[in-house]
Amino acid sequence: MSFRDxxxxxxxxxxxxxxxxxxxxxxxxxxxxCGGSHHYWLASKQQFQCKxxxxxxTLQSGTILEGSKLPxxxxxxxxxxxxxxxxxxxxxxxxxQTGHKYSEPLYDFLRKIKAxxxxxxxxxxxxxxxxxxxxxxRVTNDEV
Numbered sequence: 001m002s003f004r005d006x007x008x009x010x011x012x013x014x015x016x017x018x019x020x021x022x023x024x025x026x027x028x029x030x031x032x033x034c035g036g037s038h039h040y041w042l043a044s045k046q047q048f049q050c051k052x053x054x055x056x057x058t059l060q061s062g063t064i065l066e067g068s069k070l071p072x073x074x075x076x077x078x079x080x081x082x083x084x085x086x087x088x089x090x091x092x093x094x095x096x097q098t099g100h101k102y103s104e105p106l107y108d109f110l111r112k113i114k115a116x117x118x119x120x121x122x123x124x125x126x127x128x129x130x131x132x133x134x135x136x137x138r139v140t141n142d143e144v
Contacts, residue, residue: 003084007097009133010080016073017046019129021059024048026128031055032062064116070109074098076129078113083126087117 001009010016021041029039029048036052047056060066065075077098081089091103094110 010076013073015133019132020072023125023128
């Protein structure tokens with residue numbers, strides 16, 4: 001896959017959301033209210049709901065993306081660019097690749113992601129994204 005093709009794939013917000021949801025499910029979700037670990041996805045609300053107490057948790061809650069108003073796809077774009085540039089990425093390059101108008105919100109976002117990479121395996125989440133993307137491509141091809 002070429003660099004441009006990969007970035008085009010990572011820019012797909014629907015795939016990014018689905019991949020991040022799968023990654024959250026793999027890592028496990030803990031209810032902030034009762035501490036329960038059994039959740040199901042409420043598609044209508046785009047949230048997880050605890051099976052025990054019915055407390056709802058957003059997709060980004062309790063993650064590096066909590067409180068961010070930036071698209072989830074930016075997370076995957078940043079991981080991909082950092083992986084290919086030996087964990088070096090300027091704000092200007094990130095802004096160019098995302099097409100985001102302002103650089104200020106990207107600064108904090110990129111700082112958080114660089115810290116996240118030091119503690120987590122970036123390959124596992126990118127693999128999850130590619131698995132979701134390949135499944136989506138197969139489903140699309142089957143429908144045609």
